Amino acid sequence: xxxxxxxxxxxxxxxxxxxxxxxxxxxxxxxxxxxxxxxxxxxxxxxxxxxxxxxxxxxxxxxxxxxxxxxxxxxxxxxxxxxxxxxxxxxxxxxxxxxxxxxxxxxxxxxxxxxxxxxxxxxxxxxxxxxxxxxxxxxxxxxxxxxxxxxxxxxxxxxxxxxxxxxxxxxxxxxxxxxxxxxxxxxxxxxxx
Amino acid sequence: xxxxxxxxxxxxxxxxxxxxxxxxxxxxxxxxxxxxxxxxxxxxxxxxxxxxxxxxxxxxxxxxxxxxxxxxxxxxxxxxxxxxxxxxxxxxxxxxxxxxxxxxxxxxxxxxxxxxxxxxxxxxxxxxxxxxxxxxxxxxxxxxxxxxxxxxxxxxxxxxxxxxxxxxxxxxxxxxxxxxxxxxxxxxxxxxxxxxxxxxxxxx
Numbered sequence: 001x002x003x004x005x006x007x008x009x010x011x012x013x014x015x016x017x018x019x020x021x022x023x024x025x026x027x028x029x030x031x032x033x034x035x036x037x038x039x040x041x042x043x044x045x046x047x048x049x050x051x052x053x054x055x056x057x058x059x060x061x062x063x064x065x066x067x068x069x070x071x072x073x074x075x076x077x078x079x080x081x082x083x084x085x086x087x088x089x090x091x092x093x094x095x096x097x098x099x100x101x102x103x104x105x106x107x108x109x110x111x112x113x114x115x116x117x118x119x120x121x122x123x124x125x126x127x128x129x130x131x132x133x134x135x136x137x138x139x140x141x142x143x144x145x146x147x148x149x150x151x152x153x154x155x156x157x158x159x160x161x162x163x164x165x166x167x168x169x170x171x172x173x174x175x176x177x178x179x180x181x182x183x184x185x186x187x188x189x190x191x192x193x
Numbered sequence: 194x195x196x197x198x199x200x201x202x203x204x205x206x207x208x209x210x211x212x213x214x215x216x217x218x219x220x221x222x223x224x225x226x227x228x229x230x231x232x233x234x235x236x237x238x239x240x241x242x243x244x245x246x247x248x249x250x251x252x253x254x255x256x257x258x259x260x261x262x263x264x265x266x267x268x269x270x271x272x273x274x275x276x277x278x279x280x281x282x283x284x285x286x287x288x289x290x291x292x293x294x295x296x297x298x299x300x301x302x303x304x305x306x307x308x309x310x311x312x313x314x315x316x317x318x319x320x321x322x323x324x325x326x327x328x329x330x331x332x333x334x335x336x337x338x339x340x341x342x343x344x345x346x347x348x349x350x351x352x353x354x355x356x357x358x359x360x361x362x363x364x365x366x367x368x369x370x371x372x373x374x375x376x377x378x379x380x381x382x383x384x385x386x387x388x389x390x391x392x393x394x395x396x397x
Contacts, residue, residue: 023348030322030345035337039351046348151341 006148007180008188012123013145015090016041022089025115027096033141033149034092046088050096051137051153053080064159067101076104081111088115091122094140097170098126098158105159105170113173116193122174129185130161162187256292264297273308283317289326298330306343313347 016022022043026034029049038045057076058066066072091112100108112122127135134155141149162170164179164187171177171191180188251269254260258274266282273290278297280287286303289295293308300315306326314320314328319336322328322343331348339345 030339030343030349031341032337032339035339035349039337039349044348044350048346049344052344 001149001151003143003147003149004182004184005146006188007146007182008123008125008178008190009142009148010146011178011180011190012090012092012121015121016043016145019089023087025083025088025091025093027091027093028140031139031141031151033143037142037144043089046083048080050080050093051099054096054099063099064101067104067159073104073107077107077111081108081115083115085114086117089117089120091116091120092140092142093122093124095125095127095135095137097124098135098160098162099156101159109170110173113193118193119175120193122191122193124189124191126162126167126187126189127158127185128161128163128181128187133157254293256290291325304334 016024016038020042023046024038024043025046025048026038027048027050028034029052030047035045035047053076054063057072057079058064060066093112097105097108116122125140129135134157137153137156139151139153141151143149167179167187167189168177171189174191174193176192178190178192180190182188251271252266253271254274254276256273260274260276260278262278264270264276264278264280264282266280266285266287268282269286269288270280270282271288271290272293272295274292275294276297277295280295280297280299280301282301284302286305287299287301288305289308289310291307293310295309296311298312298314299310302316303318303320304310304314304316305321305323306328307323309327311329313331314334316332316334318334319338320332320334321338322340322345324340324342326340327344329346331350333350333352335352337349337351
């Protein structure tokens with residue numbers, strides 16, 4: 001496993017030290033490191049493995065074609081994003097949005113926006129290098145407020161690549177979008193609800 | 194030499210007294226009964242150690258057992274079968290074995306999950322979600338351990354027994370993580386390429 005420093009995570013964590021007793025959503029899958037970090041700051045954490053949920057719903061056959069199937073999409077939204085409105089004070093979605101096709105992606109972002117309370121943050125990662133067939137996927141774990149541990153989970157073909165403009169368009173419902181372009185072709189994006 | 198003599202001087206082991214056959218019946222080979230005599234037993238072919246554990250206060254529901262309803266236990270319990278309902282054992286430990294499938298709300302001092310558990314869990318001490326375990330439900334506990342490879346979906350709410358409930362804020366009572374020195378390359382060699390090179394912000 002490798003580690004990387006993350007300005008986006010640092011920004012996200014500034015919210016955590018400002019206010020106590022927050023409820024946070026982590027879509028990287030439960031892991032000891034993140035749970036210990038978040039709960040150590042006195043917050044609640046809701047964990048789910050978003051990529052695993054995607055694989056369960058769309059993995060049988062063509063992953064991206066299946067995302068156009070209304071039945072499978074409905075099942076996915078119910079199993080992965082069925083939360084009350086304004087339930088969370090922050091969300092860590094990591095790189096999971098990269099593997100969603102256009103219409104479903106918009107629906108998911110809309111749901112995330114709906115689940116978050118006003119003024120809360122969401123951290124997402126997007127690969128910036130466009131000339132690649134597949135990108136590595138990881139289970140992201142918070143080591144401390146500036147460091148992420150990356151547990152490899154193989155490689156996947158992303159649904160699409162994003163630039164700053166397309167990301168602004170994607171998160172148009174949010175109050176602000178902040179980018180951290182890193183030297184390893186990864187955009188860290190902090191959006192404020 | 195002296196030792197040998199001492200050994201030689203030792204009296205021979207007592208021979209079976211033929212005159213008292215009623216007191217000392219001839220030893221017979223231990224046979225495992227083909228069928229369990231107790232109709233309540235749920236542990237087919239359980240090794241001896243498990244019986245010892247059972248005697249020592251650890252009840253076991255074997256993998257062929259299905260329970261629907263409420264379990265109240267005053268001893269540690271291991272579930273290798275299927276349980277649906279509620280489980281309450283405030284002062285004791287619940288272990289969901291590798292074959293265990295539990296669909297219940299659980300209150301226990303300690304919970305160890307190796308199999309599957311659907312339901313909310315409340316522990317006074319800790320919950321341990323082992324590799325390849327599956328837990329779907331909300332957890333309220335003092336301590337939690339999640340092994341790599343475990344699947345968990347739900348909320349984790351850490352309850353600190355020593356923390357005051359209303360006056361002090363959790364963030365204030367819990368020390369914030371110590372800030373790392375601002376030298377990412379030195380603190381983590383592999384983190385070199387991850388430094389932020391450009392920051393852009395759009396506000397609406």
